[in-house]
Amino acid sequence: MNTLIRTAIVGFGSVAEKMHAPLIDVCDSLSLTAVVERHGTKCQEKYPGVQTFRSLEDLLEADVADLIVITTPNEFHFPMAKQCLMSGKHVVVDKPVTIFSQEAEQLNQLAKEKNLVLSVFHNRRFDGDVLTIQKILSEKTLGEVVYLESHFDRFRPEITENWREKDVPGNGITYDLGVHLIDQIVLFFGLPNWIQADIRRQRTGAIADDYFDIQLDFGSIKARATASVLSASPTPRFLIQGKKGSYVKYGLDVQEAKFKAGQKPEGADWGVEPVEKWGKIFHSEGQEARKTEEGDYRIFYQNIAEAIQGKSTLFVTIPQTINVLKIIEASFKSSKEGRRIGKEEGGW
Incomplete structure (x- = not known):
């Protein structure tokens, strides 16, 4: 029988309370033992037995965790992750891992030197629509794909008090959704x-930036990633065009709404999407519904646990996220200068 991996969360805002803590709680190999909350004891009230600390320094000094999950605002990701790695702790950072790619490179090197697991919470790799698209691409359902469009549009015309909309490093929609x-x-x-x-x-x-439209060239394939907070009408979450047909999918993965409603991520039907929300494939003979694969964010933390136990390799690696950050950095430069930036200049 394996010993449970003691896990702590740094910061207990909405994403930690609604998503990280429940996912850690249902993972058989992890035990939520501690949290860093500057004020209050919200986590402790929800999960009796969890110790509350007021600072990361106090948490590290108490030595009550093997894995530390950082869910603070983006500007604190790098210094806190570095501090945890230096203390010999495995680390998961909520996305983005850092603001600048060179910071992520430093963390990657440090984790390798200390033989520690370091990963980033790219939970949306485990969205049902993403898993469906991977299957469609591998099966060549649409023939040779030439175009993919990815939207994450919302209607939020009023500016909020969220730190992402304030004048702080790593703010804005590109670092939030673009990654x-x-x-x-x-x-x-x-x-x-x-x-x-x-x-x-x-x-x-x-x-802070509240709109982006990023074009990516892959030779015979063009992709477009875009997000807006002033989109009141429905737009497809995904549109893919191929030489044998197209795939269109509306609506977000069902898991986030369940987390926000306070549902516990358990059971065989956790990430199952209702039939009426399935995407559609259009081709010369007409159209047909395409079953959405079951999304499952639980896969992420199970993989983290297995990587710490030496049973599996990481699904989300730091070199992968470094390339994403380099593309983000190039996107800001491209927008400012009004030009294309190639992979040689961008360094990915």
Whole structure:
């Protein structure tokens, strides 16, 4: 019988409370033992037995965790992850791993030197639609694919008090949603030959970017990743065009809504999408519904546990996320200078 991996969460905001903590709680190989909350004891109230600390330093000094999950604002990811690795702890960082790619490279080197597991919470690799697209591509259902469009549009015309909308490092929608969309596209097609981006602030008084449109070239395939907070009408989450047909999918993976509703991520039907929400494949003979594969964020933490136990290799590696960060950095440069940036200049 394996000893449970003692796990701590640093920061207990919405994403930690609604997603990370429940996922850790249902993972057979992990035990949620501690949390860093500057104020209050919200985690301890939900999970009796969890110790609350007021600082990362206090948590590390107490030595009550083997794995530390960092869910703080982006600007703290690098220094906190570095501090944890230096203390001999395995680390998971909520995306993005760091703001700058060279910081992620430093963390990667440190984790290798200390033989520690370091990964990033790219949970949306385990969205049902992403798993479905991987299957469609591998089966060549659409023939040779020539175009993919990935949207993450919402209607949020009012600026909020969330740190992502304030004048802080790593703010904005590109670092929030862009890393997911680019990570998924790279998962599908590999690294692009060049990118060209348009990143804007569209809402009145916006400090942080709230719109992006990033084009990625893969030779015979073109991809587009875009997100807006001023999209009141439905747009497809995914649109793929191939020489034998097209695939269109509306709506988000069902898991996030379940987390927000406070549902525990357990049971065989956890990530099952209702039939009426399935995407459709269009071809010369007409159209047909395409079953959405079952999404499952639980896979992420199970893989982390198995990597720590030496039973498996990591699904989400730091070199992968470094390339995504380099594409993000190139996107900001492309938008500012109004030009394409190739892989040689971008360094991915």
